[in-house]
Amino acid sequence: MNKHLTAAGAALALISPFLAWTWTPLYPGDLTLYGYPGGSQLVTLVCALTATALLAAPRLAPAGAVRALRAASLAALTTTWVTVVAIAVDLGGVVNLEPGAWLAAGSTALLAVGAHRLPDDTLDPPRPVPRLPRWAEVLVITAVFVLAMYVLTYGITTGSPEEFLAFLPAALFLGRALTVSGLGAALGALTARNRTATAVAALAAALVFPFTQSDGQYTAIADNILIFAAVALGLNIVVGLVGLLDLGYVAFLGTGAYTAALVSGSSFSTLDIGPLPFWATALLGMAVSLVAGIVIGAPTLRLHGDYLAIVTLGFGEIFRITVNNLDGSSGPSLTNGPNGINSVPDINVLGFDFGAEHHILGVEFGRFANYYLLLLAVIALVVFLYSRVGDSRIGRAWIALREDEKAATAMGIEGFRFKLLAFAMGASLAGLAGTVMAHLQTNAVPDNYKFADTAPPNSAFLLAAVVLGGMGTVSGPLVGAALLYLIPAKFEFFSKYQMMLFGLALVVMMIYRPEGLIPDRKRQLEFHEEAVTT
Amino acid sequence: MSTLLRADGVTMRFGGLTAVDRVDLTVDSGEIVGLIGPNGAGKTTFFNCLTGLYVPTEGEVRFRGALLPPRPAKVTRAGIARTFQNIRLFAGMTVLENVMVGRHTRTREGLLSAIGRGPRYRRTERESRTVGRELLEFVGLGGHARETARNLSYGGQRRLEIARALASDPGLLLLDEPTAGMNPQETRETEQLVCAIRDRGVAVLVIEHDMRFIMNLCDRVAVLVQGSKLVEGAPADVQADPRVVEAYLGAPQEETA
Ligand SMILES: Nc1ncnc2c1ncn2[C@@H]1O[C@H](COP(=O)(O)OP(=O)(O)OP(=O)(O)O)[C@@H](O)[C@H]1O
Numbered sequence: 001m002n003k004h005l006t007a008a009g010a011a012l013a014l015i016s017p018f019l020a021w022t023w024t025p026l027y028p029g030d031l032t033l034y035g036y037p038g039g040s041q042l043v044t045l046v047c048a049l050t051a052t053a054l055l056a057a058p059r060l061a062p063a064g065a066v067r068a069l070r071a072a073s074l075a076a077l078t079t080t081w082v083t084v085v086a087i088a089v090d091l092g093g094v095v096n097l098e099p100g101a102w103l104a105a106g107s108t109a110l111l112a113v114g115a116h117r118l119p120d121d122t123l124d125p126p127r128p129v130p131r132l133p134r135w136a137e138v139l140v141i142t143a144v145f146v147l148a149m150y151v152l153t154y155g156i157t158t159g160s161p162e163e164f165l166a167f168l169p170a171a172l173f174l175g176r177a178l179t180v181s182g183l184g185a186a187l188g189a190l191t192a193r194n195r196t197a198t199a200v201a202a203l204a205a206a207l208v209f210p211f212t213q214s215d216g217q218y219t220a221i222a223d224n225i226l227i228f229a230a231v232a233l234g235l236n237i238v239v240g241l242v243g244l245l246d247l248g249y250v251a252f253l254g255t256g257a258y259t260a261a262l263v264s265g266s267s268f269s270t271l272d273i274g275p276l277p278f279w280a281t282a283l284l285g286m287a288v289s290l291v292a293g294i295v296i297g298a299p300t301l302r303l304h305g306d307y308l309a310i311v312t313l314g315f316g317e318i319f320r321i322t323v324n325n326l327d328g329s330s331g332p333s334l335t336n337g338p339n340g341i342n343s344v345p346d347i348n349v350l351g352f353d354f355g356a357e358h359h360i361l362g363v364e365f366g367r368f369a370n371y372y373l374l375l376l377a378v379i380a381l382v383v384f385l386y387s388r389v390g391d392s393r394i395g396r397a398w399i400a401l402r403e404d405e406k407a408a409t410a411m412g413i414e415g416f417r418f419k420l421l422a423f424a425m426g427a428s429l430a431g432l433a434g435t436v437m438a439h440l441q442t443n444a445v446p447d448n449y450k451f452a453d454t455a456p457p458n459s460a461f462l463l464a465a466v467v468l469g470g471m472g473t474v475s476g477p478l479v480g481a482a483l484l485y486l487i488p489a490k491f492e493f494f495s496k497y498q499m500m501l502f503g504l505a506l507v508v509m510m511i512y513r514p515e516g517l518i519p520d521r522k523r524q525l526e527f528h529e530e531a532v533t534t
Numbered sequence: 535m536s537t538l539l540r541a542d543g544v545t546m547r548f549g550g551l552t553a554v555d556r557v558d559l560t561v562d563s564g565e566i567v568g569l570i571g572p573n574g575a576g577k578t579t580f581f582n583c584l585t586g587l588y589v590p591t592e593g594e595v596r597f598r599g600a601l602l603p604p605r606p607a608k609v610t611r612a613g614i615a616r617t618f619q620n621i622r623l624f625a626g627m628t629v630l631e632n633v634m635v636g637r638h639t640r641t642r643e644g645l646l647s648a649i650g651r652g653p654r655y656r657r658t659e660r661e662s663r664t665v666g667r668e669l670l671e672f673v674g675l676g677g678h679a680r681e682t683a684r685n686l687s688y689g690g691q692r693r694l695e696i697a698r699a700l701a702s703d704p705g706l707l708l709l710d711e712p713t714a715g716m717n718p719q720e721t722r723e724t725e726q727l728v729c730a731i732r733d734r735g736v737a738v739l740v741i742e743h744d745m746r747f748i749m750n751l752c753d754r755v756a757v758l759v760q761g762s763k764l765v766e767g768a769p770a771d772v773q774a775d776p777r778v779v780e781a782y783l784g785a786p787q788e789e790t791a
């Protein structure tokens with residue numbers, strides 16, 4: 001009975017995107033066409049398809065299909081209702097809804113109710129997933145990354161807040177469906193078996209993005225996400241692996257940016273150096289940030305917990321205030337104070353001018369696409385360093401310090417030395433990202449490097465990206481950074497309430513999913529098995 | 535038989551409280567020495583002084599003749615490893631990773647070799663893994679290598695702590711109440727394990743409240759009461775000593791158990 005209800009809901013939900021939801025193309029995405037799903041209808045279609053697949057072939061889900069079906073039905077429900085309500089609100093009344101919209105709203109509700117009345121069939125442990133031949137595994141990994149990139153691209157390129165608002169819950173609930181179905185874990189095992197293939201596939205999928213973009217508008221967003229993500233991943237060493245709360249991390253990004261700006265040959269630079277070749281700038285930025293990391297870390301890393309958090313918060317602010325004052329009147333002349341260092345020229349590597357347009361494989365690469373490629377290389381380097389060092393004697397020492405400092409000390413780990421190493425490494429990676437950032441934004445100004453602001457990167461957002469995404473993982477901060485960049489960028493009209501909503505979202509998140517969106521397999525146990533005593 | 539550990543007049547004061555008061559103790563190689571005493575006698579504090587977690591107010595500790603600096607990392611490197619009274623595992627790491635952390639002082643792979651992963655790095659990692667697995671086998675956790683440490687049974691966690699300590703190739707192992715909270719059968723298994731550890735050539739200094747454990751295993755027993763060493767000698771003599779009985783029970787009585 002419930003099964004039929006659910007099936008009927010899914011079938012009708014599948015049909016509804018092919019009908020018109022409103023009469024006027026004024027609503028973004030043009031939902032007026034019959035026989036051709038457009039705009040947010042596509043999202044409803046994908047959600048309904050997922051639900052149908054889970055319903056028709058429950059064996060697809062190794063850990064049981066019903067909970068995944070519920071998540072998929074919620075994805076369909078939320079995205080559809082967001083769109084339907086948005087149509088009514090935008091166009092001024094429910095009269096603007098065509099029958100297709102009513103059908104979509106009703107059928108997704110039916111689907112959700114039906115799915116939640118089905119008996120739970122969770123399997124613990126999950127059904128074993130058959131091993132595929134190697135080439136097929138690589139193929140699956142590639143397909144998954146292409147799909148992930150497609151989803152991300154869809155999110156980035158949504159042209160209106162309404163469409164993004166319809167996309168977001170669908171993406172989150174479908175992500176949940178992936179996890180509870182057991183497919184997430186199976187994919188994790190798959191990628192763990194094929195590390196190199198995974199890295200290559202991820203990079204290849206990411207490389208496709210600029211080829212799909214005709215103008216720089218969305219590539220610029222992607223650039224900023226990549227910078228944000230690189231820095232968040234660096235912070236993840238300090239926060240996720242070693243468990244140190246660093247609230248002033250953005251200062252190292254700033255250090256890198258100022259270093260790069262000073263040696264860029266900009267006419268605003270107070271140093272008469274440069275322009276240095278970019279490799280030298282990058283190394284210098286890393287080195288200066290590394291030194292800054294050691295200078296800040298050496299006196300503070302003997303502190304624990306909240307004390308460290310407060311002191312790093314202080315140092316972060318000291319950085320901003322210092323660069324604000326090194327203007328020649330209230331301090332030595334170095335940074336031009338609040339005006340910052342402007343007109344930082346574009347990077348030029350061996351004659352390849354990042355500011356100019358290039359044609360690669362017949363596709364036009366604008367300025368932002370050029371930087372996108374560079375930033376991909378930066379991210380690849382950061383991920384490479386993070387995963388190599390994280391999975392080594394040093395990484396084990398870091399995690400041991402996080403888990404139990406006293407026991408780690410008793411095993412012969414010099415806590416201070418290893419914390420300082422993590423701090424320095426995190427700082428230099430942030431510095432590297434900073435050198436690119438200065439060129440991309442053509443300036444280095446103090447206000448870009450605050451503790452908290454309405455847009456990333458700033459220390460609060462960086463920390464949130466790590467915590468929201470999942471501490472101690474590689475993909476967590478990447479996802480966290482993408483979300484935390486896109487949400488404020490897409491909801492600019494919310495700006496008055498942004499900080500409030502942001503705080504609210506974090507509180508909700510910490511209550512319902514303290515381990516982050518993409519939990520560390522081991523960490524997850526920590527948060528959900530409080531009963532185990534040690 | 536050579537003296538492995540020699541503690542001379544070790545004293546630890548916390549403000550007005552003298553937790554450990556001029557304690558002398560030696561452990562010879564191949565020995566199992568017991569350290570007993572009523573709750574709060576200062577046994578754990580004495581361990582902390584030996585391993586550098588506390589800097590003793592007075593006194594010195596020598597290991598294999600050399601003065602031990604009160605730095606945990608140096609003590610571990612010198613060859614003293616320990617377990618804790620309240621289990622302190624790296625709960626979120628796997629069982630094998632816990633033991634591999636124990637190899638920390640015996641490996642020296644730095645940042646660059648972790649990034650470069652040359653042949654030497656790979657060999658060392660492989661070795662750490664092999665030693666880890668061998669030790670897990672030794673303490674009876676062979677089948678649990680990939681589990682998360684916190685999911686082990688209580689007895690399993692205690693044995694993992696021992697394996698982790700052994701991973702640092704110690705000459706002397708300090709066990710702080712290794713059978714606390716165990717059932718009689720697990721206690722017997724731990725006894726056998728401690729014997730096997732001695733047979734590997736590792737001397738053992740063990741704090742324990744279970745008198746049968748002490749009687750069965752120890753070559754020598756020292757009794758700590760209110761921070762000072764009351765008596766030291768063969769287990770049977772110590773058990774029969776009226777002063778020890780008094781320290782435990784407060785007045786002359788019959789058997790303690
Ligand atoms: N860090 C510290 N600061 C102050 N007092 C301490 C500290 N550590 C231990 N003590 C005190 O020293 C005394 C000895 O404690 P200790 O833990 O060494 O006893 P113990 O013999 O191990 O007892 P138990 O059998 O209960 O484990 C106690 O009175 C304790 O309160």
Ligand SMILES: [Mg+2]
Nearest residue numbers: 577578579619
């Ligand atoms: Mg004790």
